[in-house]
Amino acid sequence: MAPNDVRTCSRCGTAFHLPRKRRGTPYAQFCSQACITAHKVDLAQLHSSQLEEGFAERLREAGLAFVEQYALGPYVVDLAFPQVRLLVEVDGEAYHASSSAQARDDRKDALAASEGWQVIRVPQFMIEHHPEEAVRTVVEAYLHGR
Ligand SMILES: [Zn+2]
Numbered sequence: 001m002a003p004n005d006v007r008t009c010s011r012c013g014t015a016f017h018l019p020r021k022r023r024g025t026p027y028a029q030f031c032s033q034a035c036i037t038a039h040k041v042d043l044a045q046l047h048s049s050q051l052e053e054g055f056a057e058r059l060r061e062a063g064l065a066f067v068e069q070y071a072l073g074p075y076v077v078d079l080a081f082p083q084v085r086l087l088v089e090v091d092g093e094a095y096h097a098s099s100s101a102q103a104r105d106d107r108k109d110a111l112a113a114s115e116g117w118q119v120i121r122v123p124q125f126m127i128e129h130h131p132e133e134a135v136r137t138v139v140e141a142y143l144h145g146r
Contacts, residue, residue: 005017005018006030009029009030010146011035012031038112051090051124052078053133055122058134059079062135066080067080070082071114072087072109075104075107077089084142084146085145086117086120087120088121088122089119089120090121090122090127091123106126122134122137
């Protein structure tokens with residue numbers, strides 16, 4: 001094996017032999033499927049937090065005042081509008097698809113409801129592809145709650 005076949009994983013630092021079939025692919029810098037998956041999850045989270053920040057900016061431009069990363073008991077809610085007791089969650093596809101995440105969302109919703117909050121969920125794809133509709137959804141819930 002030529003020395004240049006040994007790589008260092010850019011995620012975990014493990015030295016590994018790059019399989020021939022992965023040479024020249026975008027994931028040639030990772031040692032294993034686990035490191036590739038972890039890398040993809042990081043990218044998805046970065047993407048969704050950037051998307052969320054852009055969405056918050058649009059809501060501010062629409063004249064709404066809110067708190068980001070609002071602490072509700074042990075949970076964190078993306079956006080809170082305390083004046084009208086409205087909580088807004090941005091639903092990313094990957095994270096919220098798992099059943100444990102779903103159960104956690106259900107518990108969070110139950111706590112919110114018991115404290116008199118209305119919760120709405122705005123899908124990430126709506127923010128990405130139909131941002132005006134996403135803003136309108138929140139504005140309508142806000143006006144309704146007032
Ligand atoms: Zn690795």
